[in-house]
Amino acid sequence: MSxxxxxxxxxxxxxxxxxxxxxxxxxxxxxxxxxxxVISIGFLVPLVITSLNSPRSxxxxxxxxxxxxxxxxxxxxxxxxxxTIAPSLPILLAAAMLFQPATVGVLALVGSTDLREARRQIxxxxxxxxxxxxxxxxxxxxxIFHALGGDLNAxxxxxxxxxxxxxxxxxVNASLVLFARQVAxxxxxxxxxxxxxxxxxxxxxxxxxxxxxxxxxxxxxxxxAGNWALFAFxxxxxxxxxxxxxxxxxxxxxxxxxxxxxxxxxxxxxxxxERREERLAVAAGLHDxxxxxxxxxxxxxxxxxxxxxxxxxxxxxxxxxxxxxxTEQASEATQGLIRELRHSxxxxxxxxxxxxxxxxxxxxxxxxQIQLEAKDVGGSPVVQLLAYQIAREALRNAVRHADASFIxxxxxxxxxxxxxxxxxxxxxxxxxxxxxxxxxxLLLMKERVELAGxxxxxxxxxGHGTTIVxxxxxxTSSDSS
Numbered sequence: 001m002s003x004x005x006x007x008x009x010x011x012x013x014x015x016x017x018x019x020x021x022x023x024x025x026x027x028x029x030x031x032x033x034x035x036x037x038v039i040s041i042g043f044l045v046p047l048v049i050t051s052l053n054s055p056r057s058x059x060x061x062x063x064x065x066x067x068x069x070x071x072x073x074x075x076x077x078x079x080x081x082x083x084t085i086a087p088s089l090p091i092l093l094a095a096a097m098l099f100q101p102a103t104v105g106v107l108a109l110v111g112s113t114d115l116r117e118a119r120r121q122i123x124x125x126x127x128x129x130x131x132x133x134x135x136x137x138x139x140x141x142x143x144i145f146h147a148l149g150g151d152l153n154a155x156x157x158x159x160x161x162x163x164x165x166x167x168x169x170x171x172v173n174a175s176l177v178l179f180a181r182q183v184a185x186x187x188x189x190x191x192x193x194x195x196x197x198x199x200x201x202x203x204x205x206x207x208x209x210x211x212x213x214x215x216x217x218x219x220x221x222x223x224x225a226g227n228w229a230l231f232a233f234x235x236x237x238x239x240x241x242x243x244x245x246x247x248x249x250x251x252x253x254x255x256x257x258x259x260x261x262x263x264x265x266x267x268x269x270x271x272x273x274e275r276r277e278e279r280l281a282v283a284a285g286l287h288d289x290x291x292x293x294x295x296x297x298x299x300x301x302x303x304x305x306x307x308x309x310x311x312x313x314x315x316x317x318x319x320x321x322x323x324x325x326x327t328e329q330a331s332e333a334t335q336g337l338i339r340e341l342r343h344s345x346x347x348x349x350x351x352x353x354x355x356x357x358x359x360x361x362x363x364x365x366x367x368x369q370i371q372l373e374a375k376d377v378g379g380s381p382v383v384q385l386l387a388y389q390i391a392r393e394a395l396r397n398a399v400r401h402a403d404a405s406f407i408x409x410x411x412x413x414x415x416x417x418x419x420x421x422x423x424x425x426x427x428x429x430x431x432x433x434x435x436x437x438x439x440x441x442l443l444l445m446k447e448r449v450e451l452a453g454x455x456x457x458x459x460x461x462x463g464h465g466t467t468i469v470x471x472x473x474x475x476t477s478s479d480s481s
Contacts, residue, residue, distance in 0.1 A: 025126070029184045033129035036176075040132035044109065044139070047102030058103040064227045065095055069111030072237055076114075077244040085208075087241045088112070091233060092134075093165060093215035096142035097150060098222060104142045108135040129180070137172035141165040152220055159216065166212040204247065211240045293330035300326050351384040352376055352411070358392055359409065366399040368424075374411040377418040379474040386452055387411070387420050387472055390445050394422035394468045397442060402426025402466060413474070417454075420470040428460045442468075 025033075051058065072088035088111070096104045112134045117127045142165075150161045181192055214236050221229040300323035307315045352374045359370045379387075391409060398404040404426035411420050442458070449456040453473050460466035 025123070026184065029180065030123075030125055032180060032183050033125040037125065037128035037132045040136050041109070041128075044102065044105045044135065048106055051100060051102040058099045059106070062095065062099055062103055062107055064230055065091070065107055066111050068230050068233060069107065070113045072234075073111070073113035074115065075238075075241055077241060077248060085241075085244055086112070087237045089169075089212060090215040090218055090237065090240070092138045093141060093162075093169065093212060094218035094222065094233075096138050096165065096169075097145050097152065097162070097215065097219045099142070100146070101139045101142040105135045105139040108138045133173065133176040133180075137169045137176070140172050141169040144168055152216070152223060159213070162213055162216045163209070166209065166215075169212070207243060207247065211244075214240065290330065290333045293326055293333050296326035297323065297330055350376070351379070351388060354388055355391060355409065355411065358388070358395065362395050362399060368399060368405050368407055370395070370407045370409065372409045372411075374409070375413065377411060377413040377474070379418055379472070383418065383452065383472050383474060386448060386454075387418060387470065390420060390449070390456070390468070390470045391422055393442055393445050394424075394466075398422070398424035398426050398466065402428065404465070414471075416474055418472050418474055420472070421467065423465065423467045425465045428462050428464050428466050430462060431458055431460055 069088045069091055072091060073086045076084040076086050092104065092108055095107055099107075109131050112131045114122065114127060114130060116122045145161055145165045148161055148164075150158065150165075152158055178189070178192055182189060217236070218229070218233055221232060225232070300319060303319050304323060306312075307319060355372060355374055359372055363370050391411075395407060395409070398407050402424055404424035407422065407424045409420075409422050411418065413419075446456045446458075449470055449472065455471045457469045458466070459469075
């Protein structure tokens with residue numbers, strides 16, 4: 001396992017979005033990479049010198065293992081956040097049981113391969129760190145195995161030692177990877193640990209343990225068949241790799257299903273909100289446009305009734321025209337309301353009026369102050385509805401998640417486009433590591449804006465608020481046609 005690169009092992013997959021690896025790497029990470037690499041190589045050099053001076057040097061014996069490790073590492077399995085499983089894990093552990101720690105350390109340092117080194121996608125320090133942490137984990141495992149008198153002929157004791165060796169390798173490897181990620185991103189440690197153990201931890205760990213314990217079988221076969229056994233090593237390695245690949249695909253499918261289910265839930269909730277807001281808009285139109293003339297009709301009806309009851313027939317000539325006028329005004333208001341509802345996707349008051357209703361509703365449910373600066377920008381019903389949905393999502397995020405005390409909403413026309421700006425003074429967030437649970441609706445809006453031919457820009461910093469700018473074409477291609 002290695003930090004954002006191919007390595008000797010990995011442990012899991014987290015269903016949520018991992019933190020992005022910084023590019024360029026911060027200075028503290030580069031110092032860690034070079035410092036650890038120099039210390040590791042400095043630790044291995046005396047061991048290598050001692051082993052070379054030994055009459056039973058093993059370096060030429062393990063030369064045939066090197067191509068096998070290189071080929072295996074060219075087939076990594078991505079797990080989570082750039083962490084991968086390299087199929088050379090059981091091969092290196094088998095070598096750790098057969099040979100001395102110095103020999104295995106050099107084998108891991110030289111043989112561990114990452115294609116991005118050849119593609120120059122990672123720096124020299126990063127590549128050396130990955131190789132060094134793999135070498136140190138394998139050297140530690142080999143030292144423990146031999147220190148405890150590991151014997152491949154002592155069954156079942158060798159299985160217990162193999163489990164211990166595998167656990168040590170995982171512990172050292174995972175600790176170094178987590179430490180490097182902490183230095184690089186300062187993400188919550190618990191989140192990173194959950195990421196490495198996420199997905200389906202129990203089935204994955206069982207598969208991983210079986211994968212690692214295959215080292216015992218490889219070592220026993222090598223004892224019997226010698227270098228000819230190296231050709232057979234690739235069979236279980238490739239089979240195990242395929243298992244992990246299929247497991248990764250299943251986890252990807254599960255994530256996709258989870259995202260689609262969450263998208264459907266979000267859309268369903270938005271449909272309920274939109275229905276409620278449509279009713280509020282219609283109710284506002286009825287109250288403002290239709291209720292006054294209807295009330296006048298009722299009032300004039302009462303006046304005529306009084307005229308008839310009191311026998312003031314001459315007054316009917318004066319009051320009846322007012323009743324007819326109020327009736328005609330009510331009829332015109334009803335027709336106008338129906339006409340506006342048919343032509344507007346938002347309600348009788350259009351985009352600006354519906355935004356005012358939205359702001360009034362949001363302000364009544366929060367402690368924040370919302371300032372609206374809006375002009376009649378026209379535009380097709382589809383684009384107006386999209387602008388309203390963006391404003392609604394931005395306002396609710398600012399109130400619910402950012403705890404903003406002041407929000408400014410601006411809507412204006414710029415040539416063929418309309419521009420919507422929602423700016424708040426809330427706590428802000430890091431756009432690189434967006435929390436899907438909190439900003440999932442905004443991500444959906446961004447996709448819809450792009451489909452409509454517009455652009456949605458989100459600018460935010462932790463502690464400095466958030467600014468959302470949406471530029472939308474007033475007329476979409478579908479409207480034009």
